[in-house]
Amino acid sequence: MKNGTAKTGTFIAIANMKGGVGKTTTVVSLAEALAADDLATSVLVVDLDPQASASLCLAGDDLLADLIEGGRTLQDFLELRLFEHDQKRSLLEFVRSHLSLTTHRGQQLNISLLPCGPKLRLFEREIIYAYTKKGHSMNGIEGVLWTMFKAYFRPLRETYDYIIFDCPPGISPFTEVAIRSSDLVIIPTIPDEISNFGLNAFCESLWRSEVGSTLPRPPKPFVLPTRVQQNVKQHVQMLSRFEVEAAASDSAYRLIRTRIPQAAALASALVLDGHPTFTQKYGPAIVPVLDALTQEIKEMCHAGRD
Ligand SMILES: Nc1ncnc2c1ncn2[C@@H]1O[C@H](COP(=O)(O)OP(=O)(O)OP(=O)(O)O)[C@@H](O)[C@H]1O
Numbered sequence: 058m059k060n061g062t063a064k065t066g067t068f069i070a071i072a073n074m075k076g077g078v079g080k081t082t083t084v085v086s087l088a089e090a091l092a093a094d095d096l097a098t099s100v101l102v103v104d105l106d107p108q109a110s111a112s113l114c115l116a117g118d119d120l121l122a123d124l125i126e127g128g129r130t131l132q133d134f135l136e137l138r139l140f141e142h143d144q145k146r147s148l149l150e151f152v153r154s155h156l157s158l159t160t161h162r163g164q165q166l167n168i169s170l171l172p173c174g175p176k177l178r179l180f181e182r183e184i185i186y187a188y189t190k191k192g193h194s195m196n197g198i199e200g201v202l203w204t205m206f207k208a209y210f211r212p213l214r215e216t217y218d219y220i221i222f223d224c225p226p227g228i229s230p231f232t233e234v235a236i237r238s239s240d241l242v243i244i245p246t247i248p249d250e251i252s253n254f255g256l257n258a259f260c261e262s263l264w265r266s267e268v269g270s271t272l273p274r275p276p277k278p279f280v281l282p283t284r285v286q287q288n289v290k291q292h293v294q295m296l297s298r299f300e301v302e303a304a305a306s307d308s309a310y311r312l313i314r315t316r317i318p319q320a321a322a323l324a325s326a327l328v329l330d331g332h333p334t335f336t337q338k339y340g341p342a343i344v345p346v347l348d349a350l351t352q353e354i355k356e357m358c359h360a361g362r363d
């Protein structure tokens with residue numbers, strides 16, 4: 058598909074209702090792994106989480122503070138378009154291009170960021186309030202967000218090979234729209250009892266529930282086992298349960314073969330520190346894991362397009 062200009066433009070949502078399972082770690086490490094795998098690949102990370110963790114990991118404290126103060130975030134764009142009716146601004150103007158400090162084979166990784174700040178949460182509430190006042194139902198508001206997403210985000214397919222959403226814990230209105238409009242939905246999940254409970258609740262809410270949304274159904278999600286500890290019996294048993302569940306004919310999800318281990322290298326990968334190479338940053342134990350994940354994701358994307 059790639060010929061130097063044509064982009065594959067795959068939307069990937071990384072989401073889980075449960076917090077702290079490794080969503081942001083997956084977003085950042087997957088973005089870097091995809092960009093390192095092929096240096097011509099361009100990746101855009103879209104931060105939908107008001108905690109702004111992905112923005113912080115990629116931009117660092119100082120730049121993120123400048124972007125928030127300078128009105129250069131996702132909610133600033135949406136505010137202009139939805140409430141101030143400034144139709145001239147394009148979403149691309151709010152993207153911070155080529156900001157990765159990580160290199161591979163002497164080149165900077167081609168990663169861009171659409172940052173957000175803590176005000177995104179209030180802004181989502183403002184949208185709901187404003188459209189409720191205009192007489193829209195909840196389904197109507199979802200419809201507004203859906204239309205907005207199509208108009209503003211879909212054109213990004215022409216600029217980037219991968220557009221990865223870092224979703225907040227819970228199911229915010231933006232998360233719901235991002236999941237329903239993505240080509241691939243990945244649910245990072247710790248293989249333990251409490252996370253499995255959260256996983257089932259999440260799948261029930263978004264994939265199995267017949268009532269509620271009028272938006273299109275999202276694609277069947279893929280569970281990515283994260284923070285896996287092979288020496289913990291509960292983890293090993295839960296991984297077997299994931300395999301059985303994923304193989305069932307009425308399964309709620311499919312299972313990614315790659316398992317992300319609990320590893321200090323992944324925890325520290327979220328902290329910006331100098332200009333490391335991809336190999337230095339993740340180290341010899343994690344680089345092959347990220348390579349395997351990248352190949353699997355690329356296969357899934359190809360399968361989705363065929
Ligand atoms: N594979 C891992 N090995 C070790 N630590 C990890 C791993 N994955 C995530 N962590 C650590 O766990 C914490 C939560 O990770 P992360 O922020 O990626 O989760 P999250 O699902 O995005 O959280 P939230 O729901 O708050 O957005 C962080 O401190 C991170 O460094």
Ligand SMILES: [Mg+2]
Pocket residue numbers: 080081082106110223224225
């Ligand atoms: Mg997060």
